[in-house]
Amino acid sequence: MKIAIVSDLHIGYERFRKDAYAQAKEALMMAAERADAIIIPGDIFDTRFPKPDVIAEAIGIFKELREKEFGARIVGFEGLGKIYTDKPVLAIPGTHERRTSDTEDPVDLLNLTSLLADIGMGVVVIEKDGERVAVTGIAGVVEERFGDALKEYAGRRIDGAFNILMFHQSLYELLPFNDSFLRMEELPVGFDLYVNGHIHSRFESTVHGKHFLIPGSTVLTQLKDGETEKKGFFVYDTKARTYEFVHINSRSFQSLKVDADSVKEGTLLREIEERVEDAVSKNGQGCIIRIEINGKSKAVKRLGIDMQEIAKKFKNDAVIEISKKGFEEVSDDEKRSEIFSDISNVSVKDLGIGILMAELKKNGYDLSIGPAELFELLSSGEKKDKVIAKAMDELLG
Numbered sequence: 001m002k003i004a005i006v007s008d009l010h011i012g013y014e015r016f017r018k019d020a021y022a023q024a025k026e027a028l029m030m031a032a033e034r035a036d037a038i039i040i041p042g043d044i045f046d047t048r049f050p051k052p053d054v055i056a057e058a059i060g061i062f063k064e065l066r067e068k069e070f071g072a073r074i075v076g077f078e079g080l081g082k083i084y085t086d087k088p089v090l091a092i093p094g095t096h097e098r099r100t101s102d103t104e105d106p107v108d109l110l111n112l113t114s115l116l117a118d119i120g121m122g123v124v125v126i127e128k129d130g131e132r133v134a135v136t137g138i139a140g141v142v143e144e145r146f147g148d149a150l151k152e153y154a155g156r157r158i159d160g161a162f163n164i165l166m167f168h169q170s171l172y173e174l175l176p177f178n179d180s181f182l183r184m185e186e187l188p189v190g191f192d193l194y195v196n197g198h199i200h201s202r203f204e205s206t207v208h209g210k211h212f213l214i215p216g217s218t219v220l221t222q223l224k225d226g227e228t229e230k231k232g233f234f235v236y237d238t239k240a241r242t243y244e245f246v247h248i249n250s251r252s253f254q255s256l257k258v259d260a261d262s263v264k265e266g267t268l269l270r271e272i273e274e275r276v277e278d279a280v281s282k283n284g285q286g287c288i289i290r291i292e293i294n295g296k297s298k299a300v301k302r303l304g305i306d307m308q309e310i311a312k313k314f315k316n317d318a319v320i321e322i323s324k325k326g327f328e329e330v331s332d333d334e335k336r337s338e339i340f341s342d343i344s345n346v347s348v349k350d351l352g353i354g355i356l357m358a359e360l361k362k363n364g365y366d367l368s369i370g371p372a373e374l375f376e377l378l379s380s381g382e383k384k385d386k387v388i389a390k391a392m393d394e395l396l397g
Ligand SMILES: [Mn+2]
Pocket: 008, 043, 094, 096, 198, 199, 200, 217
């Protein structure tokens, strides 16, 4: 059976809204042509409360997808909630969509309208010509709860089927700065293929002797060096146990690093212009170019204003993003916002939980409810009063 793995579509992503829509649509339609089933490891939407016009965009795409003929069909599901389709378009909610467990997230809406099957906490079996593939889905959860989710669901493999584990978590091997992030060897053995979302650049590896694949997002969101390669999706062949990466027509992105100290005084702007021209001719019109200028040279100081001129000059050819990290006269606010976008691989929620945990630890927190769950309840707005009352009870009690 051929399984397409399409991830992190981020429909509704404000900065490149049209790209997010067009590239999500292209990836899914191409996937339907090339594979018998499609699995989506999270972040179909960019936010947990997408506006109606964003929901409409997603519905439009998935409605068209539903009209396609798929080689496989769903023959069984066991897990939380219900599914309403036998079309093999299988998704889990990611960190950008997930809400508390007993509330509806936008992926639930697509599930309820039978446009896809939300297998966020469950195992689905699909079949084609007698071959069976089981996909165990685990919705994106806060990192410290992933172990428990694995314990609960990873044991539900189906004998005689090709078993896939699909999840949406950070990975220590790629983001080695938080101890609570998943390490690959911690994944349960016994699956034939491991599929993760969340990380926006492509990653191919093996774990327990089996393939471990992250397709990356279909739209550019982070403007990091790792996102310069073309976007796309995987098609995995369960019989041959091989896969290929299929490119979509994504907007190209190039990162330019300029060392101001090595450029002759007074020629820095010209140097940058030439490199931008070169990048545009290589990547085509409409590409995104990120310019990072480093160095101690005095010339760097004045660039804050002049750089806007460059962005203006090329506005019909490219989307220019300028990194100001290397500039000397940069306000703390600008630095802060850039640092923030640098760590945007980690969701704001994960950052918040990290800060809350550190503070609670300092203050000798010892309540029955875990810090991650507490954060979730406090940030969801629902049941907030109840949680605070309970916490006060325990503290004073
Ligand atoms: Mn994502």
